[in-house]
Amino acid sequence: MNEIVVLSGKGGTGKTSITASLAVLAGREAIIADCDVDAANMHLLLQPDFGRRIDFFSGELAVINPDLCTACGKCAAICRFNAISILDNQYHISPLDCEGCGYCARICHPVAISMRQRKSGSLFISKIRTGSSMVHARLDIGAENSGKLVARVKNEAKSIAASENKRYILVDGSPGIGCPVVSSLAGANYVILVTEPSQSGLNDLRRVFAVISKFRIKAGCIINKSDLNKGIASGIRVFLKEMGIDHLADIPYDNSFTRSMIEGRTIAEIQSPLKDTIEVVWTRVQGLLNSNAEI
Amino acid sequence: MIESSPLRIAIASGKGGTGKTFLATNLARLMSQYHKTLLVDLDVEEPNDHVFIHGTLESSLPQYKMIPEWNEAKCTHCGICSSSCAYHAVIQLGTYVAVFKELCHSCHACSELCPAQALPMQPHEIGVTNIMIAENLTFIESQLQVGEEQAVPLIHRTHTLIRENELHDFPIHIYDCPPGTSCPVVAAVRPADFVLLVTEPTPFGLNDLQLAVDTLIKLDKPMGVVINRCDIGNNEVEAYCNRMQIPVISKIPYNRQVAVLYSNGELVNGRVHSATVAFGQIASYIRDNI
Numbered sequence: 001m002n003e004i005v006v007l008s009g010k011g012g013t014g015k016t017s018i019t020a021s022l023a024v025l026a027g028r029e030a031i032i033a034d035c036d037v038d039a040a041n042m043h044l045l046l047q048p049d050f051g052r053r054i055d056f057f058s059g060e061l062a063v064i065n066p067d068l069c070t071a072c073g074k075c076a077a078i079c080r081f082n083a084i085s086i087l088d089n090q091y092h093i094s095p096l097d098c099e100g101c102g103y104c105a106r107i108c109h110p111v112a113i114s115m116r117q118r119k120s121g122s123l124f125i126s127k128i129r130t131g132s133s134m135v136h137a138r139l140d141i142g143a144e145n146s147g148k149l150v151a152r153v154k155n156e157a158k159s160i161a162a163s164e165n166k167r168y169i170l171v172d173g174s175p176g177i178g179c180p181v182v183s184s185l186a187g188a189n190y191v192i193l194v195t196e197p198s199q200s201g202l203n204d205l206r207r208v209f210a211v212i213s214k215f216r217i218k219a220g221c222i223i224n225k226s227d228l229n230k231g232i233a234s235g236i237r238v239f240l241k242e243m244g245i246d247h248l249a250d251i252p253y254d255n256s257f258t259r260s261m262i263e264g265r266t267i268a269e270i271q272s273p274l275k276d277t278i279e280v281v282w283t284r285v286q287g288l289l290n291s292n293a294e295i
Numbered sequence: 296m297i298e299s300s301p302l303r304i305a306i307a308s309g310k311g312g313t314g315k316t317f318l319a320t321n322l323a324r325l326m327s328q329y330h331k332t333l334l335v336d337l338d339v340e341e342p343n344d345h346v347f348i349h350g351t352l353e354s355s356l357p358q359y360k361m362i363p364e365w366n367e368a369k370c371t372h373c374g375i376c377s378s379s380c381a382y383h384a385v386i387q388l389g390t391y392v393a394v395f396k397e398l399c400h401s402c403h404a405c406s407e408l409c410p411a412q413a414l415p416m417q418p419h420e421i422g423v424t425n426i427m428i429a430e431n432l433t434f435i436e437s438q439l440q441v442g443e444e445q446a447v448p449l450i451h452r453t454h455t456l457i458r459e460n461e462l463h464d465f466p467i468h469i470y471d472c473p474p475g476t477s478c479p480v481v482a483a484v485r486p487a488d489f490v491l492l493v494t495e496p497t498p499f500g501l502n503d504l505q506l507a508v509d510t511l512i513k514l515d516k517p518m519g520v521v522i523n524r525c526d527i528g529n530n531e532v533e534a535y536c537n538r539m540q541i542p543v544i545s546k547i548p549y550n551r552q553v554a555v556l557y558s559n560g561e562l563v564n565g566r567v568h569s570a571t572v573a574f575g576q577i578a579s580y581i582r583d584n585i
């Protein structure tokens with residue numbers, strides 16, 4: 001089983017549209033995981049049936065029982081997250097600020113503070129029209145721990161892939177370089193980077209690649225909107241060569257991305273000049289993974 | 296207007312790549328022609344405002360989060376630290392105490408509950424904040440060190456730095472926020488008086504705008520929407536804004552010249568008519584309505 005993670009560093013480079021197209025090309029051979037749990041979009045293209053929903057709990061939340069509280073103020077004094085404040089002689093805990101460390105509950109002598117499990121999102125295991133399954137999630141508003149939800153999404157996808165003997169897990173990651181990205185990289189065999197030829201795109205590509213190199217995972221790159229800035233596009237190609245990143249494809253600016261979104265389908269399923277390019281990418285990635293396996 | 300306390304405008308989006316940095320840098324440059332303006336790049340994982348705003352570096356401050364450091368000589372192996380850490384960042388293994396700094400939330404519980412004072416809190420570098428001067432604009436950028444996973448402590452540190460230094464004297468603050476809707480965004484928009492949401496008129500743009508709006512409603516933040524590349528998709532974003540009674544402050548048409556200037560790291564204000572009109576609209580909305 002091979003795990004392919006699609007990342008970009010910078011947002012809005014076309015990561016999700018490309019992942020969804022690869023999902024269609026992979027068909028029944030791949031389990032799909034949408035690990036961009038902060039702002040999940042792949043369901044808009046693959047229309048999963050939201051078949052099974054699992055509540056996701058992560059960490060805890062402190063709650064004050066006003067009947068037991070003596071308003072001594074010790075909790076507010078030790079809280080490093082400024083989550084506890086006093087209003088009309090009554091202490092309150094702001095759920096958005098509480099990080100669930102439990103320090104206040106531990107030192108509250110009248111035992112007025114207790115820790116409760118915190119629901120931070122929902123996980124879905126769905127059927128999609130490719131005949132395969134997709135694992136996706138939604139983080140609750142302002143919730144924390146998206147890294148943990150990412151790990152959970154991936155683990156569900158892995159166990160389905162193992163039990164159904166799938167060849168691939170295809171993961172749509174999130175932008176940035178922080179905990180959700182690191183979490184989506186754990187166990188990956190190959191990373192597809194989707195970038196664009198802008199100063200910001202290249203900047204972010206460098207930073208996300210620095211994270212990938214720490215995990216020693218092989219990577220390839222697609223330059224989307226490649227005709228936007230020829231100078232920077234060739235700068236990116238030089239960077240790819242220097243770093244030993246496979247240059248998978250150049251995709252010129254094209255409205256297929258927007259059109260496919262509006263139709264609720266992937267680029268692989270609409271009339272688009274980009275179809276062939278994406279098919280070539282998928283063939284290449286499969287080839288690279290198989291040759292890696294032989295080594 | 297705006298005499299005593301600054302007007303803090305956060306620029307957020309939900310979806311990445313919709314034009315937060317584009318709007319933040321151009322708007323900051325425009326507003327700095329009329330008011331002393333502070334631009335703060337809080338997209339600490341992938342900061343890019345520096346690509347567009349070039350200033351002279353005033354100071355470069357390493358930023359830290361506090362983490363416990365085990366003092367073996369003092370430790371009595373009582374296990375209180377290990378049992379008091381909600382994040383499994385402090386773990387006692389026999390007579391050894393391991394601290395996993397990337398898991399630590401700096402709550403200080405282990406350190407202050409340790410009866411032997413064997414876990415003093417020590418600063419651990421997580422990134423850097425650069426303060427730059429670019430004409431009438433002061434520009435602050437915080438950058439998370441590659442390998443660090445938590446953006447939130449650095450965002451908090453940056454806000455604290457602004458509060459505690461003379462920087463709050465600037466009448467206009469513009470915060471360029473990270474994408475998404477989870478904890479880093481909440482931390483970034485928290486002190487803002489008004490949030491400008493940048494989106495695009497596509498199903499992805501709409502979906503992520505709705506998530507961002509839900510978050511801001513929960514935070515009780517007033518907001519307005521800017522629709523970037525307003526002619527590329529459909530009308531559903533605008534219909535949603537009307538339904539939710541969120542003002543659409545400006546619509547910026549797609550323009551290849553804008554995309555090219557942006558890709559080269561250049562500001563477009565004053566160079567592309569349609570975008571210049573839009574930035575003017577946004578600036579006057581801020582002056583007149585907020």
